[in-house]
Amino acid sequence: MVDTGTGRQSAAQSESHPIDLLASYALDALEEDERNAVEAHLSGCAQCQVELVHLQTAVDALPLAAPAVVPPARARARLLQRIASDQGDVVDGVDGTVQVNQASQARPRPQVPQRPRQEPIRMAPPPSMGNWSTWGGWAVATASVAVAAFTGWQSLTAQQQAATLRTEVASLHATVREHVTALDQIDPAQARLAAVRGAGSTATIQGRLVYQPDGQTVLAVLENLPALEPDHVYQLWLLPRAPGAAPVSAGTLLPGPSGAGSLVIRAPARLGGFTGIGLTAEPSPGRSAPSGPVLANGTL
Secondary structure: OOOOOOOHHHHHHHHHOOHHHHHHHHOOOOOHHHHHHHHHHHOOOHHHHHHHHHHHHHHHHHHHHOOOOOOOHHHHHHHHHHHHOOOOOEEEOOOOOEEEOHHHHHOOOOOOOOOOOOOOOOOOOOOOOOOHHHHHHHHHHHHHHHHHHHHHHHHHHHHHHHHHHHHHHHHHHHHHHHHHHHHHOOOOOOOEEEEEEEOHHHOOOEEEEEEOOOOOEEEEEEEOOOOOOOOEEEEEEEEEOOOOOOOEEEEEEOOOOOOOEEEEEEOOOOHHHEEEEEEEEEEOOOOOOOOOOOOEEEEO
């Protein structure tokens, strides 16, 4: 947290908020009495609600960080057996190797039609067409290529997922730091919590505003934001108290895949001079004045 000069504000926040328990709560690793205490605190604490949202996002991403698992040695033989099982000429050996089913050699040999001589392109037959062992080798070779291709694809996918996860975690850390900095600028004794509600076709939008009436910082956390049209952003507006005054842009945001988004608003004047906040969807990168309908609003 940002040092306030005396250090007393940060210490007070640390003592009054169960910061150390939130991570365990997100992992569902608390005892019942601890979980009940955390849930009771969360019901009235916007700061911890925001922190929990980011912790749960990180927990949901943890499975993607797991390294690729190397399959057991017999997995390859079983895969080859399944590939060749349609013809019944390959079986799993006792030692995990792939062997030719000798019983299959007694079956009638398939008649492979030959292409007419006038065909401009001829496919050369595999070597020793009368030997079923050779056909088993072809099946094994084909399966080996498939296994190698799948292993390479799995490794590349894991690397891409890890890179994406690192980017997302770095972004989350930056967002959390920004939120903590904003909350440090709000006196807990004077903090206010206001609701944001959608209207009409966007009535599912909801959110919270954390602010100090005589301050200039607002932390806005929104949920259930509908998907935007291409090249559009959500834009928040401060609504002046003075009659006839135009809305003031408070910034833009893009929601995540879950429809959640947040924004730290830096008002140009004390928040007492504004009646509330409105939300619109505008062409990227935003407008100097709202051009779309109000999708949600909150009263300060």
